[in-house]
Amino acid sequence: MVVGGGIGGIQAALDLADSGFYVYLVEKSSSIGGRMSQLDKTFPTNDCSMCILSPKLVECGRHLNIEILTLSEIGSITGEEGNFQVRLVQQPRYIDMSKCIACGTCAEKCPRKVADEYNMGLVNRRAAYIRYPQAVPLKYLIDKERCIYFEKGKCRACEKFCPADAVDFDQGERQITIDVGGIILASGFEPYSPALSDTYQYGRFPNVVTSLEFERILSASGPYQGHLVRPSDEREPKKIAWIQCVGSRNVHVGDRGYCSGVCCTYAIKQAIVAKEHSAAPLDTAIFYIDIRTHGKDFEKFFNRARDEVGVRFIKSRINTILPGYDEGNLKIRYTDEGGRIVQEDFDTVVLSVGLDIPQESIHLAQKIGVELNHYHFVSTSSFEPVRTTRPGILVCGAFQGPKDIPETVMQASAAAGAASSLLSRERYALTREKEYPEEVDITGQEPRIGVFVCHCGINIGGVVNVPEVTDHASRLPHVVVAEENLFTCSEDSQVKIKEKIHEHQLNRVVVASCSVRTHEPLFQDTIREAGLNTYLFSMANIRDQDSWVHQSDKESATEKAKDLVRMAVANAAELSSLYRTKLPVTKRAVVIGGGIAGMTAALNVAGEGFEVVLVEREKELGGFATNIHRTLQGDDVGQYVAHLVEMVNQDEKIDVLTEALVADFSGTKGNFKTALVVGPSMYSRDVNHGALIIATGAAEYKPEEYLYGEHDAVTTQVGLEDMLLKEPERVKEWKNVVMIQCVGSRNDTNPNCSRVCCQQAIKNAISVKETNPDLNLFVLHRDIRTYGFAEDFYREAREMGIHFLRYREDEKPVVGQEDGRIHVTFKDLTLGREMTINPDQVILSTGVVGGDAEELANIVKVPLTSEGFFLEAHVKLRPVDTQSDGIFICGMAHSPKRIDESISQALAASARACRLLSQDSIEVGGVVARVDQELCAACLICVRACPYEVPFINEDGVSEIDISKCQGCGVCAAECPAKAITLSHFGDTQILAQIDALMEAR
């Protein structure tokens, strides 16, 4: 059972359901989607949040092995790990889900208007409503608290007008008891309410909005249809301010002491997006304490906002907001970097509110006996980041600690992995299998094409004249029916597409909407459910390739949409059914890298019942963590690593190969073959396996600056940690110590933040100060990035009298020496003058740089980022997958991270790998190259051209391509001089048809 239907719960449910478990997804509200469904864009790629979430919602909604229970909360949990009895309390919807057709008549006829929570109360909805258009399940409900009938005993307009007779006022609260083996808590966060504090005048001035309200303002599906206006007078703002750390990093009454971790980056995102939305030049200012862009590529995002987009960043904590000079404006007083007091008027002020735990979650935890920490987040340990204090109950997402979407998704997969290893013996005991109707044989039929043109809310419809495009489509050859949809990806649209297929005996379908990358699988599945082969589908991207990029010229965007639709229709007419065949899966994983991440992944995969070959380059297991003695929280890392090594060595299912290197890699997901060179004797060994997990870690930056390596008194944090353990008496002699942050990070060669160094510095600073309370300790930094609960330690460090002093990127401190004595000169930004310290020791907080992974990356064909970290398939929703199916990444190989985060990601990678290994077979074929052996001249060109060495000349003397190995790139087809090879689905016929269709209008 997964509790909470946000992105974390959805991911955990999908992972478990795909790994052979039946999942109950329990959601308190009327639909899944959670907070992510309310966001406009996601950082740092500025992907449309709903667009990437929606396919997951639909996948969840239509998954045979996920049962979504909405309007439900946990009453009680009895039993124990492996055998829980959960009593659920389900509130009535007052609408019969089996009858509701989501036509919206009830909402239209409902006379009661109430504030719409989905839009943060900025607009009204009716008492009969759905939360948002893409909601899953797409079924209306009646808000009992606000319904006139429930208040006054009469009205029932919805019941009268409902064409499906679905309204049922007699429904009552239901108690459901369900037996489950494991429980994952994913109930998420709620935005901190600034109404708790009078500082920000929230609720008093309408143009002071929270960041989540601002997301709705920016959103195309929001109260102003994506037009950037302010609430008071719906005027376009010219100046917007963001105030950071509202409700975070503060220990006053009502505030929260932790750092919410996400607000800096989302404020930057909002500022960039706001500037893009604004017709007139928009001034944006972000008032911050420290900018905390510690995620993968976030620092580059910050740099872009500051240097290219022109977002102003002002380091100042704001404590008063006053009415401005003009009506509705707001005045902010702040101290600028030069120490002057400045007053500035803004049209709108956005409060970057933190992540808070809702009261219901606190009650739930108390009720079910799960311990919370002092901030009411679920308590977990550094080494078991998804286990709660009650065995069998796991946690993921923001309920465990503030985190962003990819961290949540990662942790959700991790919790799924931990749950499935608990229950691995019951795999497939309760799951159901999807049965598709028998496929219609369309050979010999004339094409009958149905075209569905999407408005995508206003994403497309606001720019492209959708009715005109639909009309154009309806006149094209072979087109039998052309229709428009508000959201073609919504569940009701899938039903409609299926109906149209049956009604018009369609044998090909075209959808003109968004990107094939995100939505093609959904539509393909829909047509398959209607009995069509999945390949009889073609898509025109009239959003990403049209309405989004040609916003200013609606006419020409409409013309382009027509062209794209015409091309897709021409393509569709040439498509034919393709078939896939099943191949068995080799139930073994290879894990490369024997650090904490690799060992954790190996143990979890083995725990789920699969064999693992663990490959380590060095003589010993342990990886980089052998340099770290304890965590910030004080947990003993050395002991834990030793424990892991022992577990790995004892596990019968894990085969450990040290001093081993990958020499070659081939095959496809489910059936890989890795050639290894092992041991001092370099013997070679081939391993057949179904999945690959890369956990090769990263490297510590070796400084060339600040006299490192030239003077004994200059060391790194790792060096200091060693010293603290082995020669504390040395530390006791120090009088002055300087730590310098961001050494080898946040610069031109390594633009990203290394994420862990601030915490490492504070951990060691506290330790130094405890060892020698009398010394002066100066931490020279650019921003202190103690996100999450680590903020407590930053506070503790300041309380201990450790001095934190900022320096600017262009005024780095200078470390010099005179007569063997070291001195550090830097510019103090508060005093505005140069200072010099003569420390006994200088400690450099060195960054994390990509490990030398280039060779491995080339062998396994997974790209690296420009900083040398492995690139994930999607930064938000596929953080442990790679572009190559069956290959997963975790730990520092992905990006710098803390031990608990590495463990989380390792569990996630193992869960994703086990999801694949738990399948008995996978399907191959589809888009692959096929040889017409009649035409083949056996010229060998394909044999030579194929990058994967797939084609060969067979016994009959003609070329043959093994479809299970073919990757579908089409190189052979492009080179074949006899035109004997065709890449199915992307053949010359299909491409030339598109060219013809495109050009015929000219």
Add this chain to the structure above:
Amino acid sequence: MIVAERKPIDEIIEFMRDCKKILLVGCNECVTVCYAGGKKEVEILASALKMAFMKEGKELEVEEVTLERQCDHEYLEEIRKIIDEYDAVVSLACGVGVQFMAEKYFRTPVFPGVNTLFMGVTEERGVWAERCQGCGKCILGETAGICPVSRCAKRLLNGPCGGSTKGKCEINKELDCAWQLIIDRLKELGMLEDYEKLIPIKDWSTERAGGPRKVVREDLKQ
């Protein structure tokens, strides 16, 4: 295989100057393998010719067919029914195919689409090199499997000339001296004494000097 290369399009256009409708005929043998006249090249040439004519404001109808071989009657017969529809035929086969086509379809102008070069090998992807000149009297048994007739610029039969330097030919510094190769290989085979052996003068009458040649197998002949 017989190695050919695409003719410059200008030359082909010149052949077509007064045509309205032509047939491009590819060959699925040697010229396919050496990327000069297979189905793919036919397609590209058709597209190029059409464009070249369009640009001049003229129209050229081009149809395409690729035969299994153009050096056999039966395959050439496949186009008999349609041949009269065209003002001309461009054959992308080697010179053999072009001629055989012209012999067969006497009334239709037949033009070559490729320049036929030699009998050779694919040294590597995209590189073809000469290995045989069809002299009619193979001496490879005496020359360590390396043919001085086709690979020595001077067709010398009695060892390298004075121009052979550092194993390269004096005509072309990129070219290996065939005799150097022969000597190296004989050495490798431990047969260097064969190099000293006297062999009878080569009978050149089987070469083209004796006029066009013919092979007759009575046992197969009808």
Add this chain to the structure above:
Amino acid sequence: MRLTYPDSIRIIRLPCTGKVDVILMMEAFRKGADGVYVVGCLEGECHYLTGNLRAKKKVEYTKKLLDEIGVGGERLEMYNIAASDGPRFAEVAKEMHEKIKALGPSPIRGALQNKEAA
């Protein structure tokens, strides 16, 4: 990223630029395209290993062919852009658009239009 780029561009999707063939580029011009460009992964980063390098050579070959028949090889280009680099994609689109605009309509399109008129 929704970066604006000229609306003269239509995209045909292929699994890899390795599938790009001379005939496809030739036919696009024959049907009246004023310019054609092939966009592949960065060199050395082809998802299918070497497809983009094959494409580069085919583009070079086709440019020569286009020169031979007087359409002009400069109307055809190959670009390598990282999948994540939206700004570069928009920049290239602008660059190509400006270049083709400066060259004017292709002679083939002119001929097609004359034919239509007649």
